[in-house]
Amino acid sequence: MRKIAIFYFSGTGNTEFIAKLIRNNMINLSINLSIDLYRVEDILNNDIEVDIYNYDIIGIGAPSYGFNPPKIIIDFCKNLIKVNHVKVFLFLTCAAPCYLNNVAFFGIKRILKRKGYEVIYEKVICMPANILLKYDDSIIKRLYDSAVERVKIMTKDILGNTVKVRNDHFIPYLFRWLLILLVRLAIKTVPLDFIVGKACNECMKCIRICPRKNIYFKRKIKHGLKCEACYRCVYGCPQRAIKGRLYNIAIHKEGYDIEGIFEKCKDIDTKKPLKGIYKTFESYFNSLS
Ligand SMILES: Cc1cc2nc3c(=O)[nH]c(=O)nc-3n(C[C@H](O)[C@H](O)[C@H](O)COP(=O)(O)O)c2cc1C
Structure with a gap:
């Protein structure tokens, strides 16, 4: 075996x-x-x-x-x-x-x-x-x-x-290192950007689901410094109370549930030609290697 x-x-x-x-x-x-x-x-x-x-x-x-x-x-x-x-x-x-x-x-x-x-x-x-x-x-x-x-x-x-x-x-990758470094730096700022809004009812779910055990309660819900920026707390919050100050625009307002997302799209026609930014997917879809 x-x-x-x-x-x-x-x-x-x-x-x-x-x-x-x-x-x-x-x-x-x-x-x-x-x-x-x-x-x-x-x-x-x-x-x-x-x-x-x-x-x-x-x-x-x-x-x-x-x-x-x-x-x-x-x-x-x-x-x-x-x-x-x-x-x-x-x-x-x-x-x-x-x-x-x-x-x-x-x-x-x-x-x-x-x-x-x-x-x-x-x-x-x-x-x-x-x-x-x-x-x-x-x-x-x-x-x-x-x-x-x-x-x-x-x-x-x-x-x-x-x-x-x-x-x-x-x-x-040499000429792209600067881009890579900038993106990495931007991600380091994500945890500092999280705020817990008034909708929070202190159910403590975020504390239970945080993979880094980085969320704690001290008069209110707070994020520590070990955050992975994985967004599990954001999408896992039943009240949608965890938001971003600057990066709130990055969060999907309807939440994120991959099983549901795929389920919703299972009967969609895929023959539409790729347009705009989706043209970047062309070679990915055309080759499976
Ligand atoms: C903070 C953060 C940074 C990300 N950076 C990249 C990236 O550099 N390149 C990319 O293609 N996707 C990036 N993504 C998208 C995720 O890699 C992608 O959606 C991934 O499948 C999420 O996996 P998970 O649901 O298992 O966490 C990023 C997502 C987050 C939350």
Whole structure:
């Protein structure tokens, strides 16, 4: 029996959706397989020890935050035990079909290599944007179809021992480092921007769901300094009381629930030609590699 562990962080559900899709696809492909899914926050917050040697392959998944992995994923990778050659596949979800998102793998791969892990596969999967833009329904449906196809190929490759890893050449990214640095800096300011409005009824849900245990109650709900800027508290608040001062415009007013978003778009016609900013999706939709 082959055993696989998938570790993931997901602020608002996109990466979790993909982690579950990978698990379901793998189970459909092979009966002689057992797969364990772990949320990275559960491991870090509860000091859970997972015996990596129990597994033949491990997967690690995360969203892209400013072309960077979330800090919690870096901490998780740094906390992993040193091993003698364990295979790893990586997956990253993002909102823009932009190859700069591949930069997010660089740091993770370096840490894993130092610890004796061999990255055998990496995949970027574009999902609906959880902040800023609300994509057109036909784009959401195409993102769904393409995620399903990509995961199918990915799981077949991984179980068939196909290796697909990018060479980390910095040169193509060289002239974009300034852009990458600016975006990363902007993201660091997101936590400072959160305010808890009068609608808050102190139900404490945000405290319970924060993956970093960074929200506390001291006369009112407050955010500490360990925020991942994942927006789980914003979309998880039943009163929609958590807002941004400057960045409020980035928050989807109707909330963010990926299962519901995909469900709503499942019968949408995808034949509409791509126009305007959606033209940037053209090569992403046309190639599944
Ligand atoms: C603070 C923040 C920064 C983000 N930065 C990027 C980015 O640099 N590139 C990108 O394509 N998407 C970016 N996104 C979008 C998310 O990566 C994308 O929606 C992801 O699938 C969310 O995954 P999750 O629901 O598992 O948290 C960002 C989202 C947030 C909240």
